[in-house]
Amino acid sequence: GAVVSQHPSWVICKSGTSVKIECRSLDFQATTMFWYRQFPKQSLMLMATSNEGSKATYEQGVEKDKFLINHASLTLSTLTVTSAHPEDSSFYICSAREWGVTQYFGPGTRLTVL
Amino acid sequence: DAKTTQPTSMDCAEGRAANLPCNHSTISGNEYVYWYRQIHSQGPQYIIHGLKNNETNEMASLIITEDRKSSTLILPHATLRDTAVYYCIALGGGADGLTFGKGTHLIIQP
Numbered sequence: 001g002a003v004v005s006q007h008p009s010w011v012i013c014k015s016g017t018s019v020k021i022e023c024r025s026l027d028f029q030a031t032t033m034f035w036y037r038q039f040p041k042q043s044l045m046l047m048a049t050s051n052e053g054s055k056a057t058y059e060q061g062v063e064k065d066k067f068l069i070n071h072a073s074l075t076l077s078t079l080t081v082t083s084a085h086p087e088d089s090s091f092y093i094c095s096a097r098e099w100g101v102t103q104y105f106g107p108g109t110r111l112t113v114l
Numbered sequence: 115d116a117k118t119t120q121p122t123s124m125d126c127a128e129g130r131a132a133n134l135p136c137n138h139s140t141i142s143g144n145e146y147v148y149w150y151r152q153i154h155s156q157g158p159q160y161i162i163h164g165l166k167n168n169e170t171n172e173m174a175s176l177i178i179t180e181d182r183k184s185s186t187l188i189l190p191h192a193t194l195r196d197t198a199v200y201y202c203i204a205l206g207g208g209a210d211g212l213t214f215g216k217g218t219h220l221i222i223q224p
Contacts, residue, residue: 002160034211043201044158046211059211093157095212101146101205103212105157 003027004096006106013084014114020080021109023094029074030096034103035067038091050077084113115213116141116204123219132189134218136202139183145206147178149187151198152217158201161187192222 003026013019023033032051036044048064050056050071058064066088068080077096081088089112095103119137126132138147146165150158162169162176164185169176175188189196201217 004157006157032210036211043214043216044152044212046213049210057210091155095157102148102160102163104160105150108155108157110155 002102002104004030004094004104004106006092006094006109008109009107010110010112012112012114015085016083018080018082019084019111020078021092021094021111023077023079023096023106025075025096025098025104028096028098030077030098031074032097033071033077034095034097035069035077035079036093036095038093038108044093047079081111084111086113089113115206116145118202118204118215120200120202120215120218122216123221125221125223126189126192128194128222128224129191132192132196132220132222134187134189134200134202134220135184136187137184138202138204141182141204142206145204147176147182147185148203148205148212149174149176149200150203150212151196151200151220153195153198158214161200163205192220194222194224196220197222 007022035047038044047062048056048058056069071077093108095105148163149161152158164176178185199217
């Protein structure tokens with residue numbers, strides 16, 4: 001149990017385009033989902049927290065107009081990187097939590113912006 | 115969430131028990147000790163968590179000292195697939211996102 005999927009697993013896009021990443025909880029209802037990113041040789045950094053049906057809460061320094069998060073259902077959250085630039089190239093990872101404290105992570109999406 | 119301190123790296127022979135320490139001297143009474151691991155280029159994997167009592171599951175055992183200021187994750191029979199970065203995180207019951215430190219890079223040697 002507690003499986004989280006992400007799609008796509010990797011994506012390459014041109015600078016200036018937008019990219020959408022999906023995060024799904026497959027066998028539980030996720031009241032809260034989280035988005036992290038990880039640059040090479042660094043630890044994961046929390047970007048934002050989203051609760052189903054509510055606006056996401058962004059961490060300091062994360063541009064909410066650039067990283068659009070939608071958590072429209074209890075099993076799906078999406079992260080859209082708008083007008084992507086090479087500095088947005090990173091490993092994006094989501095996690096999901098049901099009612100408890102434990103978060104379960106997706107496999108990650110590697111974004112490369114050319 | 116309380117700060118945790120872990121060794122940067124550790125080696126362990128395949129088939130032996132791997133004991134990964136973590137210090138969390140400022141942990142508060144409602145904070146759990148969580149362990150995750152991240153194998154290269156994958157999302158973190160949940161391993162185990164505990165509050166006061168020692169815990170065991172199919173992956174590992176977690177030993178928490180009586181004063182809760184430190185803990186040890188034990189992988190009883192390490193395999194090469196256990197090579198990963200292991201993160202110890204103190205997390206309150208109502209907490210939101212996880213704060214990842216640098217973790218311990220565990221290398222299992224054949």
